[in-house]
Amino acid sequence: MYDFTFDVILINLLKATEWTIILSLIAFVSGGVVGLLLLFARTSKIRWLESMTKAYIEFFQGTPLLMQLFLFFFGVALFGVQVSPWLAAWLALTFWTSAFLTEIWRGCVESLPKGQWEASSSLAMTYIEQMRYVILPQALRIAVAPTVGFSVQVVKGTALASIIGFVELTKAGTMLNNATFRPFLVYSLVALIYFALCYPLSWSAKRLEKRLNAAR
DSSP states (O other), X not given: OOOXXXXXXXHHHHHXXXXXXXXXXXXXXXXXXXXXXXXXXXXXXXXXXXXXXHHHHHHHHHSOHHHHHHIIIIIGGGGTXXXXXXXHHHHHHHHHHHHHHHXXXXXXXXXXXXXXXXXXXXXXXXXXXXXXXXXXXXXHHHHHHHHHHXXXXXXXXXXXXXXXXXXXXXXXXXXXXXXXXXXXHHHHHHHXXXXXXXXXXXXXXXXXXXXXXXXX
16 A cells, blocks of 8 residues: 655645646636637627627626536537547636636726727727727836736646546645545645645736836
8 A cells, every 4th residue: 555645645736836826827818818808899899899798708707617617528529529627727717717808908908088989089099099098008017016916826726627536736635635544734735735826916906006106
């Protein structure tokens, strides 16, 4: 019988943590790219485009992430397409992340004075030029703190990927617990690792928010 010492358990959890970090980064970056495109659509003043984007956001914000994981993993298989746990987790987290980031960034854009839009419009700028040269550079400073804060939710959201068989930190913890029957040790270590991942992000978001308020 294999001897699961403390060192062995910790090493296995740290290896699984790498996949948690990788999935979080990829989902956050790809979700940010999709979210930026949705932001342009959401604030475009084109009614049908705004309506479609709003429906997208309401669906992914209004339904559990767990259900979305099931849809991408099991639902797509109904059409004869096999989806790996990795791909399903990436897609679900990407769309889920994009929906929230779009609304966070929309709030930052709409918090800017209307005079910024009017001034740039008087210079005969197109909507894309207004966003690129005038609105987004100013909104970026406001958006940094809530965006960093939301990244904590993305990290914690990866835990649900264990339900569809993706071996990240939570899944590895469950597997080690089943092998060792030491739930207090295993899940305490899992909790500590999640805290070590999330606390620096939360702390950074608070510091950035304080700096922004002080600058104002």
